[in-house]
Amino acid sequence: MTEPAAPHPVETYSYLGPAGTFTEAALKQVPDAVGHEWRSVNNVGEALADVTSGRSIAAMIAIENSIEGGVSATQDALATVPGLRIIGEYLVPVNFVLVGRPGTALADVKVVNAHPVAYAQSRGWLERHLPDHGHIPASSNVQAATSLFEPDSNADAAVAPPGIVEQLDVALLAEDIGDNPSAVTRFVLVSRSRAIAPRTGADKTSLIVELPDDEPGSLLAMLEQFSTRGVNMSLLESRPIGDALGRYRFVVDLDGHVEDERVADALLGLRRFSPNVIFLGSYPRADRREVEYHSKYDDEIFIEARDWLRGILSGEPGEAGEPGEAGEPGTV
Secondary structure, rough: OOOOOOOOOEEEEEEOOOOOOHHHHHHHHHHHHOOEEEEEOOOOOHHHHHHHOOOOOOOEEEEEEEOOOHHHHHHHHHHEEEEEEEEEEEEOOOOOEEEEOOOOOOHHOOEEEOOOHHHHHHHHHHHHHHOOOOEEEOHHHHHHHHHOOOOOOOEEEEEEOHHHOOOOEEEEEEEEOOOOOOOOEEEEEEOOOOOOOOOOOOOEEEEEOOOOOOOOOOHHHHHHHOOOOOOOEEEEEEEEEOHHHEEEEEEEEOOOOOOHHHHHHHHHHEEEEEEEEEEEEEEEEEOOOOOOOEEEEEHHHHHHHHHHHHHHHOOOOOOOOOOOOOOOOOOO
């Protein structure tokens, strides 16, 4: 008799919790995550540690906000934790409500608990309606609300996601308190998978690049690797490397896929220029908007140029004025 096959391990996805966060809302957009185990974690480091240790097959983390820009904790982690790849991106509209313990009125609020990013995005509203308020940072948007019920809580209210009123017995003090109703947070799904998603024509490529030295023109030289090949950057942010003043790495998002000839050629130029280039992945854009570029950067242009050079090196006929080329005397 043969032994029964061992059951497949449960696939787990990590996300910044607890339940109800915007990160969970992003994970709900991943079809492959449906029906699998979701593990709530406290921060980006723990989420990525789950992936590198094999506890989870992927982690959903915030990487950019339309108001605050890049999430530095995520950018720094991706630069320093080896073996990670971005396999997808997801957009979540962001807005907030102000909640308090049952019986609390807006006039009673003196101290507000809020995640630093949420606080920054609702600060204008808070300063207009609660000009004398104090702020206590929270580890997540949901935790800001749950902490109101902790015995040692000093906060009177919390900035939280709208769905919090369905999870906790809280008083809704104000709705739509975000300063920008169009605010969006961009999330990425990070894995150890080395497979690259097929290009779709609506793709994005993420990199982290270090400058070779701190001298005039270094940044321009890096940017020229993209501009001379018609590759647009949708994100360019600097982060300190940390080993000395004046040493920076750059987080870069490119419009296009690594299989696009113009992007691949730019990466080759970048690798020759930079002492450290981290390829974070090529993946479909969340908005599915097709990448536009000038026809002079079509794949065929790069392929023909390589074939032309290959012909020179191999001694093949075909150069202007060489025998066998169309236009040679005696040919039609």
